[in-house]
Amino acid sequence: MSDARPRPEPDLRAVYAARARIQGLARRTPLLRAEALERELGTELWLKLESLQPTGAFKVRGAANALARLSAPARAAGVVAVSTGNHGRAVAYVARCLGIPATVCISRRVPAGKQEALRALGCRVVVEGESQDEAEVRARALQADEGLTLVHPFDDADVIAGQGTVGLELLEDLPGLGTVLVPLSGGGLAAGVALAVKTAAPTARVVGVTMERGAAMAESLARGRPVPVPEVDSLADSLQGGIGEGNRYTFALVRRLLDDVVRVSEDAIGRAMAWGFERERLVLEGAAAVGLAALREGVVAPGGGPVVALCSGRNVDPDAFLRVLRAYGAGAGG
Numbered sequence: 001m002s003d004a005r006p007r008p009e010p011d012l013r014a015v016y017a018a019r020a021r022i023q024g025l026a027r028r029t030p031l032l033r034a035e036a037l038e039r040e041l042g043t044e045l046w047l048k049l050e051s052l053q054p055t056g057a058f059k060v061r062g063a064a065n066a067l068a069r070l071s072a073p074a075r076a077a078g079v080v081a082v083s084t085g086n087h088g089r090a091v092a093y094v095a096r097c098l099g100i101p102a103t104v105c106i107s108r109r110v111p112a113g114k115q116e117a118l119r120a121l122g123c124r125v126v127v128e129g130e131s132q133d134e135a136e137v138r139a140r141a142l143q144a145d146e147g148l149t150l151v152h153p154f155d156d157a158d159v160i161a162g163q164g165t166v167g168l169e170l171l172e173d174l175p176g177l178g179t180v181l182v183p184l185s186g187g188g189l190a191a192g193v194a195l196a197v198k199t200a201a202p203t204a205r206v207v208g209v210t211m212e213r214g215a216a217m218a219e220s221l222a223r224g225r226p227v228p229v230p231e232v233d234s235l236a237d238s239l240q241g242g243i244g245e246g247n248r249y250t251f252a253l254v255r256r257l258l259d260d261v262v263r264v265s266e267d268a269i270g271r272a273m274a275w276g277f278e279r280e281r282l283v284l285e286g287a288a289a290v291g292l293a294a295l296r297e298g299v300v301a302p303g304g305g306p307v308v309a310l311c312s313g314r315n316v317d318p319d320a321f322l323r324v325l326r327a328y329g330a331g332a333g334g
């Protein structure tokens, strides 16, 4: 109840406040110079390894900020999330750390392996319906019946501020920041990073990168309002999903703060995943490799200082990763 009130749009102060709150829950991740990739690109390149967060993706930052802010009664009642992947894991992980009961609603289409990974984090898993939308209906019912707080994966002021802490770390570790390439889906990460980076270093460029087909934010920006898009299979499965036609924060923030939004093909994503593994021994899920893909394919022109590719997560199942290496690696026929 106490958390049903919409918060104002987050700002740089909210991002700094988030940083203090998430300490001990999310890691300060390394920013590493990617020398082997750099030689091929001819540009100074750094990798921000959010793939090294607990649960394997940056989403633990937003979840930590949102959960740490809850009142004592809201904590006691518990939280609920709708997710097929990284958001659910992040909420379950942080909830366990804080002793808050967590429920994750998923559809029957979520693979057994992912269900198990969620249960292993100690949360209640509720399987409902054939789609994310049906799982969300159940989550809203639990919110009403059990007084749970629904934690949104991106369109929430606290979640955006939490993701923005990535931007603060970039500013500290690389003061001469030129361009930051941010994977873009619902826009919580891009909005948060842009809030931090563009406020403190207005000349730095922040570019959102997404997949060619089924990219709801990119389509919505092109139309000038949030629009639904049909879901299409992608190697960047963590970038799938809509932005909500009643989007409250991320659409406006992304539209105002990002310098550009670019798209990369499935083949480009596959080649970037294989390239990252072969040259730097990085395991990146498809969504996390889109920045490298954009650079490698020349979709974004570097220039004006060092480039950072934000590597957002590592949660790709081994079979899928091996298929990508076989299809796109140096040893592949093509």
Ligand SMILES: *Cc1c(COP(=O)(O)O)cnc(C)c1O
Pocket: 057, 058, 059, 086, 087, 153, 154, 183, 184, 185, 186, 187, 188, 189, 190, 238, 239, 285, 287, 288, 312, 313, 314
């Ligand atoms: C959720 C996610 C994204 C996209 O983040 P948004 O805030 O929805 O734009 C990118 N990469 C990974 C690995 C993710 O889990």
